[in-house]
Amino acid sequence: MATLLLQDGSIIKGNSFGAIGAYEGEIVFNTSIVGYQEILTDPSYAGQIIVMTYPEIGNYGINNTDFESDKPALLGFVVKNVSQVESHYQSRDTLTQYLKSKNIVALDNIDTRSLVKKIREYGTMAAYITSSDLDVFQINEKLEKLNNFYTKKDIILDVSPKQKYEFNNDGKINMAFIDYGAKKGILNSLAKRGCKLTVFPATVSAQEILEGNFDALFLSNGPGDPANYTFQIAQIKELMGNLPIFGICLGYQLLALAAGASTYKLKYGHRGANHPVFNLENQKVIMTSQNHGYAVDINSITAIMRPTYINLNDRTLEGFEISGQRVYAVQFHPEANPGPKDAEIIFDEWINIARRDIIRINEVKNER
Numbered sequence: 001m002a003t004l005l006l007q008d009g010s011i012i013k014g015n016s017f018g019a020i021g022a023y024e025g026e027i028v029f030n031t032s033i034v035g036y037q038e039i040l041t042d043p044s045y046a047g048q049i050i051v052m053t054y055p056e057i058g059n060y061g062i063n064n065t066d067f068e069s070d071k072p073a074l075l076g077f078v079v080k081n082v083s084q085v086e087s088h089y090q091s092r093d094t095l096t097q098y099l100k101s102k103n104i105v106a107l108d109n110i111d112t113r114s115l116v117k118k119i120r121e122y123g124t125m126a127a128y129i130t131s132s133d134l135d136v137f138q139i140n141e142k143l144e145k146l147n148n149f150y151t152k153k154d155i156i157l158d159v160s161p162k163q164k165y166e167f168n169n170d171g172k173i174n175m176a177f178i179d180y181g182a183k184k185g186i187l188n189s190l191a192k193r194g195c196k197l198t199v200f201p202a203t204v205s206a207q208e209i210l211e212g213n214f215d216a217l218f219l220s221n222g223p224g225d226p227a228n229y230t231f232q233i234a235q236i237k238e239l240m241g242n243l244p245i246f247g248i249c250l251g252y253q254l255l256a257l258a259a260g261a262s263t264y265k266l267k268y269g270h271r272g273a274n275h276p277v278f279n280l281e282n283q284k285v286i287m288t289s290q291n292h293g294y295a296v297d298i299n300s301i302t303a304i305m306r307p308t309y310i311n312l313n314d315r316t317l318e319g320f321e322i323s324g325q326r327v328y329a330v331q332f333h334p335e336a337n338p339g340p341k342d343a344e345i346i347f348d349e350w351i352n353i354a355r356r357d358i359i360r361i362n363e364v365k366n367e368r
Helices: 035-038 097-100 114-124 136-146 182-194 206-211 232-239 250-258 341-368
Strands: 001-005 011-016 023-032 046-054 074-078 105-108 124-131 165-167 173-176 193-200 216-217 245-248 262-279 285-296 306-312 317-322 326-330
Touching: 001 105, 001 114, 001 136, 001 193, 023 074, 023 114, 023 136, 023 262, 035 097, 046 114, 074 124, 105 124, 105 245, 114 262, 124 136, 124 262, 165 232, 173 341, 182 193, 182 341, 216 250, 216 341, 232 250, 232 285, 245 250, 250 262, 250 285, 250 317, 250 326, 285 317, 326 341
Parallel strands: 023 046, 046 074, 074 105, 173 193, 173 216, 216 245, 245 326
Antiparallel strands: 001 011, 001 124, 011 105, 023 124, 165 193, 262 285, 262 306, 306 317, 317 326
């Protein structure tokens, strides 16, 4: 018998089907019906315990192509029912085998509907997941620790690369890419559109980016509270206006903070592949894939920021532009993985902006 303890005092028993062990983390839920492999390997889940709302998980196993990172960063996985038999021609492993190999504690036989309702009512909270049964003394001890739990302020350093590297050397657009915990799907989406990417760690300085003479800069997704990343915000401020900058998720939040706006923590976040977003320019709705616990305060945006997308569920800001400084950012994931491809066109729009900027710079050089 395994145990899940919540900060609100709830004690939930289930079956262990992952690794032997125990972790404290922030418990969140994801509403996607498919894509558990991409979710498990999304670095933005660093330090978190994921609850899947869809009841049947693991039925198509684990394959070699759907990984979003080489190493999962989450701490625990909670489902209603795990399939012990997988069925897919690309499957190489069962979900159970994969979780054990990556040392991820996982529980099934959990009433996930009731659990998600608790999270929605209480809000995102700390939790303790263990593959063991606990006695009353252990439970009381762990619950006391949960009341003092906090996520590491510099958690992006756990998932950001330690040194720079190149991705897709054949690309024609020379783009710098700051990896705060990026999904591989973003890199692949840019490479597919002709970008040669130099991927930098989260600790890169603005000076190093500027010295690289890049055509554009991309800021990736990642975990944690964006307001904690004061170094990264300061570097972005130095870079704004010097080259086109595009941002997704955490990159979007950091750009907003650099532009003078503020962020706040959502009660239980947006995590799933079914979030409707309204395009303020063409008045159309797109379905999006999202994974974030913080939002940009729409009432704090500065005069230079122009809103571009709004979340239809809660009216939170989902995108903005600063065209005078060539800054373009969205909160959701255009690359999906998992999820709908409605927003993929945003990559095409951004690459066209980068190409126009290259042409403009070359024209200025020729005039000289």
